[in-house]
Amino acid sequence: MWFKNLQVYRLPAPWNKTPEEIEQALATQRFAPASSNEMLRQGWDSPRGNEQLVHVVHKQMLIMLGTEKKLLPTSVINQVAKAKAKDLEEQQGFPPGKKAMKELKERVADELLPRAFSIRSNVFTWIDPVNGWLVVDAASPAKADDVVKHLLKAVDRMPLESLRVQRSPVTVMTAWLEHDESPAGFTIDMDTELRATGESRAAVRYVKHTLEPEDIRRHIKSGKQCTRLAMTWNDRISFVLTEALAVKSVKALDVMKENESSAVDDNEKFDNDFMLMTGELSKMLADLVEALGGEARV
Known part of the structure; x- marks a missing residue:
């Protein structure tokens, strides 16, 4: 397996955190499928599909953040809400106001969410405790920042820093x-x-x-x-x-x-x-x- 994009961070070299310690820390945020009324669910999953959250080869570690996101386009919500607003107007004799329309869209979103399609995505991260690299395979900094946020939340006092160089x-x-x-x-x-x-x-x-x-x-x-x-x-x-x-x-x-x-x-x-x-x-x-x-x- 080869990473396609590298968002690079730094750890102390060598870093003495063991794979077992990282496994235990990540287990507190293990991935579970989103429930019917959840729009987004994230958590750490097995990079090799064998229940282990940290895959180790010659001291090099591989971890994976899993994301499940429901697809519920705004255009669909607006379309259904518009139809319901029309029925409501016929019943009460006047169209719903701005506040009522906002509440109607929120109710429509809640009703449609259990039927929404789910998209699953995974982001891999390589941890090199020997040379002090942490690399996220992500094309955008925002996606890498999301991984780092979850990692820092799981691993207590992780001494992670952005890579900085002397020259621009x-x-x-x-x-x-x-x-x-x-x-x-x-x-x-x-x-x-x-x-x-x-x-x-x-x-x-x-x-x-x-x-x-x-x-x-x-x-x-x-x-x-x-x-x-x-x-x-x-x-x-x-x-x-x-x-x-x-x-x-x-x-x-x-x-x-x-x-x-x-x-x-x-x-x-x-x-x-x-x-x-x-x-x-x-x-x-x-x-x-x-x-x-x-x-x-x-």
Whole structure:
């Protein structure tokens, strides 16, 4: 298994919390299906479907936050409420007022909720207690923040912090492009976004397009800065670095897939993939932090 998007946080390295202690803490918020009158239910579930909330491979841990959300579109509520309002108007001789209409919509929502469809989603989190990484596989910071909120609520006094670096990713990525020079161990790929900082918010985006140095420098000279940059680490992993220090569109390249060992069954293959992923990503993240000037300490 490979994470597609990395929202990165920091733990002390090494972190001495054991998988058993984390399992016990997460069990207080174990996932249970939403009842008929609940719109949303969240909780920790087994990442491997075996009742264990913490999956461990060579000290690396995998946990999963499960979410069940009912689909009840506002348009449906409004449609049913409108029909009921019309019946009510015929009965009482005048249309319901603003307050009465609000209460009617609330009653309609309560009536429709037990029949609403449920959507289940899962967000995986990798905990590396050896090197001090905590990584949420989420495309948006909001979704990662939701996971972190539940984690901090479950695990008492968890010393978790956002990853901070010495130099702004925007400044560093812009300098790499301006000087047509990538940091040691990395290459710059053919996708980037340059955005103006002024009121115009003008932007130019390259997708699978050669980044001609002169064209890039012209955009930078006009006031644009790099907010997204596609890169490859050691010919092994490609990704997109964002201005918010998120790592997106992570892909293991063929050179890594060739090194994958043959597994006897699905469980063994999963563990092999997870071990390979965590080993490579921990090194890549360390090199990326170094390329951004190292970690910023408070």
